[in-house]
Amino acid sequence: MNANKTAAMVLDEIRAEALRSWEQMRQKTLIAVGAATCGRAVGALEVAGVFREEIERLKVDAAVIEVGCMGHCYAEPMAFIFKPGFPGICYGYLNEGLAARLVRDFLVDGDPCVEFALAADGVNDFIPTFQDFPRGLVEQKMVMEHCGLIDPENIEHYLAVGGYGALAAALAMDPGEVAKLVKASGLRGRGGAGFPTGSKWDLCRAAGEKTRYVICNADEGDPGAFMDRTILESNPHLVVEGLAIAAYAVGAGKGYFYIRAEYPLAVERIRKALDQAGKYGILGKSVLGTGFGLEIEVFQGSGAFVCGEETALIASMEGKPGLPRHRPPFPSEAGLFGKPTVINNVKTLSYVPYILRNGADRFKETGTPGSPGTAIFALAGKLVNTGLTEVPMGTTLRQIIYDVGSGIAGNSNFKAVQIGGPSGGCLPGETLDTPIDFDSLTRAGAMMGSGGIVVLDENDCMVEMARFFLDFTQKESCGKCTFCRLGTRHMLGILERITRGEGRPEDMDLLLELAGDIRAGSLCSLGKTAPNPVLSTLKYFRDEYEAHIFEKRCPALMCKDLIAYYILPHKCERSCDACVGSCPVEAIYSNEDRIKVINQEKCVKCNSCLVACPPQYRAVVKVSPPDLAAGKEKENDERKSQDNH
Amino acid sequence: MQLTEEERKEAVEKSREILARYDGSRGGLIPALQQIQDVLGYVPAEAMREAAGHFGMPAVDVYGVVTFYNQFRLTPPGRHQVKVCMGTACHMKGGNIIMESWERVLKVKVGETTPDREFSLERVACVGCCTMAPVALVNETVHGKMTPTKVDGLYFSHQLANQQKKEGMPE
Numbered sequence: 001m002n003a004n005k006t007a008a009m010v011l012d013e014i015r016a017e018a019l020r021s022w023e024q025m026r027q028k029t030l031i032a033v034g035a036a037t038c039g040r041a042v043g044a045l046e047v048a049g050v051f052r053e054e055i056e057r058l059k060v061d062a063a064v065i066e067v068g069c070m071g072h073c074y075a076e077p078m079a080f081i082f083k084p085g086f087p088g089i090c091y092g093y094l095n096e097g098l099a100a101r102l103v104r105d106f107l108v109d110g111d112p113c114v115e116f117a118l119a120a121d122g123v124n125d126f127i128p129t130f131q132d133f134p135r136g137l138v139e140q141k142m143v144m145e146h147c148g149l150i151d152p153e154n155i156e157h158y159l160a161v162g163g164y165g166a167l168a169a170a171l172a173m174d175p176g177e178v179a180k181l182v183k184a185s186g187l188r189g190r191g192g193a194g195f196p197t198g199s200k201w202d203l204c205r206a207a208g209e210k211t212r213y214v215i216c217n218a219d220e221g222d223p224g225a226f227m228d229r230t231i232l233e234s235n236p237h238l239v240v241e242g243l244a245i246a247a248y249a250v251g252a253g254k255g256y257f258y259i260r261a262e263y264p265l266a267v268e269r270i271r272k273a274l275d276q277a278g279k280y281g282i283l284g285k286s287v288l289g290t291g292f293g294l295e296i297e298v299f300q301g302s303g304a305f306v307c308g309e310e311t312a313l314i315a316s317m318e319g320k321p322g323l324p325r326h327r328p329p330f331p332s333e334a335g336l337f338g339k340p341t342v343i344n345n346v347k348t349l350s351y352v353p354y355i356l357r358n359g360a361d362r363f364k365e366t367g368t369p370g371s372p373g374t375a376i377f378a379l380a381g382k383l384v385n386t387g388l389t390e391v392p393m394g395t396t397l398r399q400i401i402y403d404v405g406s407g408i409a410g411n412s413n414f415k416a417v418q419i420g421g422p423s424g425g426c427l428p429g430e431t432l433d434t435p436i437d438f439d440s441l442t443r444a445g446a447m448m449g450s451g452g453i454v455v456l457d458e459n460d461c462m463v464e465m466a467r468f469f470l471d472f473t474q475k476e477s478c479g480k481c482t483f484c485r486l487g488t489r490h491m492l493g494i495l496e497r498i499t500r501g502e503g504r505p506e507d508m509d510l511l512l513e514l515a516g517d518i519r520a521g522s523l524c525s526l527g528k529t530a531p532n533p534v535l536s537t538l539k540y541f542r543d544e545y546e547a548h549i550f551e552k553r554c555p556a557l558m559c560k561d562l563i564a565y566y567i568l569p570h571k572c573e574r575s576c577d578a579c580v581g582s583c584p585v586e587a588i589y590s591n592e593d594r595i596k597v598i599n600q601e602k603c604v605k606c607n608s609c610l611v612a613c614p615p616q617y618r619a620v621v622k623v624s625p626p627d628l629a630a631g632k633e634k635e636n637d638e639r640k641s642q643d644n645h
Numbered sequence: 646m647q648l649t650e651e652e653r654k655e656a657v658e659k660s661r662e663i664l665a666r667y668d669g670s671r672g673g674l675i676p677a678l679q680q681i682q683d684v685l686g687y688v689p690a691e692a693m694r695e696a697a698g699h700f701g702m703p704a705v706d707v708y709g710v711v712t713f714y715n716q717f718r719l720t721p722p723g724r725h726q727v728k729v730c731m732g733t734a735c736h737m738k739g740g741n742i743i744m745e746s747w748e749r750v751l752k753v754k755v756g757e758t759t760p761d762r763e764f765s766l767e768r769v770a771c772v773g774c775c776t777m778a779p780v781a782l783v784n785e786t787v788h789g790k791m792t793p794t795k796v797d798g799l800y801f802s803h804q805l806a807n808q809q810k811k812e813g814m815p816e
């Protein structure tokens with residue numbers, strides 16, 4: 001390679017080839033099937049298979065590629081069809097039959113089947129664009145721009161949309177200038193704590209040691225969050241580019257992706273991306289011909305939540321149990337094998353190319369002064385439209401739930417939003433106008449955390465929610481600090497008692513007291529924030545605790561020990577029998593009037609009959625406290641015997 | 646657990662083969678254990694002893710690492726591994742009901758393996774498909790929007806496939 005060439009010139013050469021094949025691909029019909037993990041869970045690969053077979057069978061000149069996630073997970077399986085002469089059209093809720101029909105009707109006969117179209121990528125007379133959706137007004141894509149539109153396993157696609165241009169630009173700068181630019185952008189870490197990224201890099205640059213490391217934290221352990229997984233699966237090269245820029249800025253010759261064991265597809269895609277980048281001279285001994293050397297490897301986690309914490313993560317990479325340690329020294333000063341190490345979250349690194357390409361000021365135009373840029377959230381729970389969204393920092397929870405998520409699914413009402421996972425809290429309706437940024441959420445009693453949002457409706461019990469998270473933290477506590485280990489177990493015991501209907505009046509005070517002790521006596525944030533789910537539910541939903549403790553009643557009808565299933569005799573249709581077959585333990589029988597009755601002794605409370613009972617009858621209900629069911633049955637019997645007299 | 650002489654030999658050989666790919670620096674310990682588990686399905690005591698020798702550390706420290714991380718198993722898994730997601734979204738959409746359904750059809754409790762070693766049942770905390778909650782995995786395949794009847798169906802189709810395999814086998 002010619003030593004006088006700049007990184008940008010080297011990249012241009014690589015990109016010219018990539019652009020050629022990209023253009024070629026776009027000249028004929030292209031079907032891009034969303035095939036991230038969640039799409040696969042509902043049959044995306046089978047749908048892609050049918051597209052391929054039908055194209056082959058009908059001899060259509062078209063290609064099928066598998067892409068990542070556009071954020072509209074609720075409509076999976078999804079596919080975008082780009083046919084010359086038409087706007088790109090996105091179809092949702094696909095199945096094998098529909099896929100075959102699209103090939104026949106649209107690709108062969110030219111009828112785009114608008115009735116199945118979700119959206120189009122260009123303005124036209126028939127199909128709305130994603131920008132026309134209510135969420136189009138709220139969303140803004142800095143990181144997710146290309147997610148779901150390029151093949152994550154093909155580096156040429158990333159190159160064709162401008163990929164690795166930011167790395168080339170960085171390589172033309174002095175490393176210190178790169179760090180300065182990131183600092184000027186005000187970028188804050190998206191891994192939870194919101195630490196300024198530029199300052200972290202500076203700290204590492206200032207360390208004396210010359211051997212340095214950079215690590216991308218992709219441990220995403222919050223049970224209910226999937227932003228990092230989606231980015232890694234949908235656009236792995238973006239994160240590789242971000243990590244490479246970080247390495248250059250701090251002078252690290254070696255980088256790692258620390259990826260959660262439960263994300264096999266993300267591991268596979270990052271490995272492929274690293275391999276391809278190496279082949280193209282983008283990684284390796286001389287990055288883009290500049291002489292800067294960088295090797296990047298994947299390290300797989302082993303299923304311990306606490307390893308998302310940076311010092312525990314390092315311990316596990318050193319072959320030790322993942323126990324957090326005291327900071328300082330911070331990893332930026334003394335990290336992996338004692339060397340200065342920058343650890344950044346997947347999302348944090350994904351903003352870096354944007355900042356390099358567009359400048360710090362452009363980045364700061366979005367978001368709030370204290371928290372610039374966008375935020376990426378995973379929306380799950382009782383929403384109509386679950387999925388992934390990227391919105392400016394400062395957007396309110398209300399906009400996210402109602403504009404992006406289209407509100408609560410079914411005929412149910414909003415109760416709370418769980419944000420921040422096991423370190424966060426449950427916020428009620430009156431806090432929905434809180435703008436989302438690092439500082440406001442903490443004030444409201446939750447936490448930005450990693451960005452998982454689970455929306456809860458009136459059928460979700462807040463005491464049970466708190467119990468669930470304490471069960472999680474108690475299991476995941478590494479055991480180093482007594483208060484974290486025993487305190488969480490004690491709290492869990494109390495919460496279990498309450499959800500079983502054995503709560504005592506003094507329990508609520510006891511919980512508060514324990515929460516204070518755990519906060520004060522824990523080393524890492526796992527322990528320090530473990531009481532948050534309890535504190536926030538006690539603050540906003542105290543009445544539910546009281547109902548459990550004093551009335552042995554679960555208002556949300558969720559806590560199993562406090563409910564019973566009951567069939568309303570006047571609503572049961574008698575001859576339909578749907579519930580009988582659905583019951584796995586044969587607990588439902590017909591009485592002499594052929595009305596169905598549940599044998600409470602046998603019932604395992606699996607909810608099957610409630611689901612099975614046709615919506616026009618809705619005869620199966622839950623009651624709390626459970627003895628209501630027995631009481632009602634007795635009443636029925638008595639009424640009947642009176643009738644007989 | 647008691648291994649047959651043959652199983653023991655295999656465990657030692659396979660472990661040595663894998664360990665040979667790592668120099669003795671301790672950062673290789675967890676990746677090596679992960680590979681051993683990939684090949685053997687679990688980390689037997691023999692493998693831990695080999696690893697201790699290879700990385701020059703006390704066997705009790707290797708044991709400490711293996712037991713710290715949830716991913717490592719000390720006993721062989723069933724031929725089919727059923728994992729039920731117990732993450733936030735799945736829990737709120739009835740993940741425990743799905744777990745109980747599996748416990749009922751497999752007649753084992755979570756964490757156990759059926760006596761014929763056909764199935765083992767485990768919990769996982771979020772596989773990142775929360776939009777498809779509740780979620781269960783059978784081996785590597787993720788099944789979204791689970792219901793108790795779907796559990797029966799999955800179990801039934803496995804039984805059926807097994808039966809066909811048996812019947813199809815030559816005498």
Ligand SMILES: Cc1cc2nc3c(=O)[nH]c(=O)nc-3n(C[C@H](O)[C@H](O)[C@H](O)COP(=O)(O)O)c2cc1C
Pocket residue numbers: 188189190191192193194195197217218219220221222305306307308309310311343344345346348349450524525526
């Ligand atoms: C218990 C615990 C779990 C954590 N899990 C993660 C995680 O899964 N991913 C992540 O990026 N950061 C996680 N963190 C935060 C990291 O310690 C660290 O702050 C972060 O990776 C720094 O990256 P950032 O500056 O880009 O945010 C966790 C912290 C704690 C205390």
Ligand code: SF4
Pocket residue numbers: 306323324476477478479480481482484485522523524525526527528
């Ligand atoms: S607070 Fe808990 S998880 Fe954190 S170091 Fe202490 S014991 Fe371990």
Ligand code: SF4
Pocket residue numbers: 567571572573574575576577578579580596612613614617618619620
């Ligand atoms: S499904 Fe509903 S309507 Fe039908 S028999 Fe059962 S309770 Fe009655």
Ligand code: FES
Pocket residue numbers: 034036037038039068069070071072073074076230387388
């Ligand atoms: S569309 Fe599947 S992860 Fe979003």
Ligand code: FES
Pocket residue numbers: 223224225730731732733734735736770771772773774775776778780
């Ligand atoms: S909570 Fe089950 S997949 Fe996330």
